[in-house]
Amino acid sequence: MSTLLHLDSSPLPTSVTRELGQEFEKTWKAAHPDGSVIYRDLASAPLKPVDAGWIYAVYTPPEARTPEQAGALTLSDELLAELEQADEYVFGVAMHNFSIPSVFKLWIDQISRVGRTFTYSSEGAKGLLTGKKLTILIATGGKYEPGTPFGAFNFVEPYLRAVFGFIGITDITVVTAGGTSVLMSPATDRQAFLAPTLETVRTVAA
Numbered sequence: 001m002s003t004l005l006h007l008d009s010s011p012l013p014t015s016v017t018r019e020l021g022q023e024f025e026k027t028w029k030a031a032h033p034d035g036s037v038i039y040r041d042l043a044s045a046p047l048k049p050v051d052a053g054w055i056y057a058v059y060t061p062p063e064a065r066t067p068e069q070a071g072a073l074t075l076s077d078e079l080l081a082e083l084e085q086a087d088e089y090v091f092g093v094a095m096h097n098f099s100i101p102s103v104f105k106l107w108i109d110q111i112s113r114v115g116r117t118f119t120y121s122s123e124g125a126k127g128l129l130t131g132k133k134l135t136i137l138i139a140t141g142g143k144y145e146p147g148t149p150f151g152a153f154n155f156v157e158p159y160l161r162a163v164f165g166f167i168g169i170t171d172i173t174v175v176t177a178g179g180t181s182v183l184m185s186p187a188t189d190r191q192a193f194l195a196p197t198l199e200t201v202r203t204v205a206a
Helices: 016-031 052-058 067-072 074-085 102-111 156-166 180-184 190-205
Strands: 003-008 036-041 088-094 118-121 124-127 133-139 171-177
Touching (some): 016 036, 016 088, 016 171, 016 190, 036 074, 052 067, 067 074, 088 156, 124 156, 156 171, 171 190, 180 190
Parallel strands (some): 003 088, 088 133, 133 171
Antiparallel strands (some): 118 124
């Protein structure tokens, strides 16, 4: 039985990434009638930043951790269990100040753990979360395609490909809805504007 992990990090209930993610999940469920979905809304319950206690706990061998250190890693362990359980991921990510939302970065910090999602050896770093498939649904207010005036300011896709590749996830598909700021105008037909992107999402999710 397949499992999908669906994350969204937008604080807006009517955000483009939420609509794209919902369409992906609906299509995925139709294609996997026996599958299950783990959904986590990162904006509704923001994670805490990692602190010194968290870092010391991570680098303490599990058998030597104090109860306080084990407690500091409880949420991280829960998030990692979701990642390990799922076969496929879909992450909704809106561009914030040319990069990812802060709540999504907090999630990445919690799951980037030596010995769990990556390790080091004499041959260098090795990702441990292999055999997974990831779809990233990005929404940007402006247009950031290569060759556009602000193309060099898009740090979302390059960063996410790098960080997830580092932990072993290399089967990555990115679907971007660019120029969504036009949806703020009442003259814009939202469904007509999003129709091509939604169709791409359905194709990818099927």
